Amino acid sequence: MIKAIHPIAGGIALxxxxxxxxxxxxxxVFTSPEVVTPVKTLIPWGFIILIPALIATGGSGFxxxxxxxxxxxxxxxxxxxxxxxxxxxxxxxxALYLSFKAQAGAxxxxxxxxxxxxxxxxxxxxxLLGLNMRDGMRMTGKLRRRPx
Numbered sequence: 001m002i003k004a005i006h007p008i009a010g011g012i013a014l015x016x017x018x019x020x021x022x023x024x025x026x027x028x029v030f031t032s033p034e035v036v037t038p039v040k041t042l043i044p045w046g047f048i049i050l051i052p053a054l055i056a057t058g059g060s061g062f063x064x065x066x067x068x069x070x071x072x073x074x075x076x077x078x079x080x081x082x083x084x085x086x087x088x089x090x091x092x093x094x095a096l097y098l099s100f101k102a103q104a105g106a107x108x109x110x111x112x113x114x115x116x117x118x119x120x121x122x123x124x125x126x127x128l129l130g131l132n133m134r135d136g137m138r139m140t141g142k143l144r145r146r147p148x
Contacts, residue, residue: 002060007136009056014129016050020095021122028115033107040102043095054087061136072135079128086121094118 020043027039058080065073094114101111137143 006060013053090121
C-alpha cells in the first residue's frame, strides 16, 4: 500500500504546487488585478489538497526509505528538509499574505516583492520535488540512468 501511496501523493503534491505557480505567473503576466485577486484568494484553499499530499508523501517516503541505502536515497533525504522548510517558512506565509493583500486590492511594492520571493521559492521547490521524483523513478527502475 505504501508503495502505491508514495508516488501518487508525490505526484499530487508536485502538480498542486505547479498549478499554484503557473496560475500565479500567468495571472500576473497576462491578466489584470481583477483576475489576480481570485487566483491569490484560491491558492490557500488549495492547501486542503497540498498539505495532506505532502504529509502522505513524506511519511510514506520515510517508511519506504528507512532500510534503503545508496546515493539516490541519500539525495532524496537531503532535499526533503529544505523542501519542507521552504514550504513552511516561505511559501505558506507568502501565499496567505498575498491572499490578504489581493483581497484588499493592495497591489503595492510590498505585494510584488513578496510575490517575487514566492515565485522564486516555489520554483526551487518544484525543481527539488522534480529531482526527488526523478530519483524515485530511477530507484524503482521506471527511469533509466543516463550512461556516463
